[in-house]
Amino acid sequence: MTQDRPGLAFDTGKRYFAAIDHERKFPMNTRPLTVIGFDADDTLWQNEQFYRLTEEHFRGLLSDFAEGEHISQRLLEAEKRNLSHYGFGIKGFTLSMIETALEVTEGRVPTKTIGEILSIGRELLTHPVETMPKARETLEALAGHYYLVLITKGDLFDQERKLAQSGLGDYFDAVEIVSDKSATTYRRIFGRTADGPERAMMVGNSLKSDIVPAIAAGAWGVFVPHELTWILEHVDKPDEAPRFREIGHLGELLPLLDEIGR
Ligand SMILES: [Mg+2]
Numbered sequence: 001m002t003q004d005r006p007g008l009a010f011d012t013g014k015r016y017f018a019a020i021d022h023e024r025k026f027p028m029n030t031r032p033l034t035v036i037g038f039d040a041d042d043t044l045w046q047n048e049q050f051y052r053l054t055e056e057h058f059r060g061l062l063s064d065f066a067e068g069e070h071i072s073q074r075l076l077e078a079e080k081r082n083l084s085h086y087g088f089g090i091k092g093f094t095l096s097m098i099e100t101a102l103e104v105t106e107g108r109v110p111t112k113t114i115g116e117i118l119s120i121g122r123e124l125l126t127h128p129v130e131t132m133p134k135a136r137e138t139l140e141a142l143a144g145h146y147y148l149v150l151i152t153k154g155d156l157f158d159q160e161r162k163l164a165q166s167g168l169g170d171y172f173d174a175v176e177i178v179s180d181k182s183a184t185t186y187r188r189i190f191g192r193t194a195d196g197p198e199r200a201m202m203v204g205n206s207l208k209s210d211i212v213p214a215i216a217a218g219a220w221g222v223f224v225p226h227e228l229t230w231i232l233e234h235v236d237k238p239d240e241a242p243r244f245r246e247i248g249h250l251g252e253l254l255p256l257l258d259e260i261g262r
Pocket of ligand 1: 042
């Protein structure tokens with residue numbers, strides 16, 4: 001997926017007024033950094049762990065037909081194939097589980113099992129929202145001092161639900177739910193704010209989606225590793241990039257910002 005779709009504004013009115021407010025707060029300022037983008041899944045709240053549990057359950061449903069490892073491998077292949085059709089998120093994951101079930105059973109999967117797969121996919125859409133350590137405190141400290149943008153991909157409904165349940169929505173000046181995260185995406189989002197990518201920073205747990213493309217767009221990329229990160233989000237660390245940083249958890253972001261310059 002190289003083509004970006006325009007991001008879906010979560011609350012256009014809020015963003016409009018926030019932009020005006022932003023100019024008032026930071027008039028022609030010379031601060032090196034004014035905009036901070038945050039990834040959501042596994043950066044602000046837990047996500048991948050729920051997918052892993054669902055995958056375990058899925059393997060159990062097909063245990064009469066194939067080994068667990070083999071099922072996982074086929075599922076990953078299906079997800080990879082389907083990304084360009086369905087995009088990221090639970091609905092695409094559910095369809096990939098069904099496709100995998102048909103494959104590994106050579107079409108013999110009982111209809112009851114298909115029903116159960118649909119059901120575990122729906123359950124994934126209702127998992128509890130568990131915020132990451134120091135997420136709230138950090139956003140609270142930054143709100144009002146920086147223009148904060150939540151930038152996430154995935155199913156629109158699911159991300160809106162998680163944002164609402166997390167209670168973190170009010171800290172953000174804007175929310176962008178995008179189909180993919182490329183350098184073009186970051187140029188567009190950061191370029192729309194007054195200061196452009198050079199004065200922007202992206203914070204996230206995925207090197208591939210959050211860090212490498214944000215740095216390519218000219219922004220800072222702050223990597224906050226999560227122990228569970230989807231294998232398709234792995235790429236090499238851009239260690240040579242002067243705007244690459246890594247922190248252990250979100251609580252280390254404020255000291256880093258002091259270093260980079262407020
Ligand atoms: Mg993430």
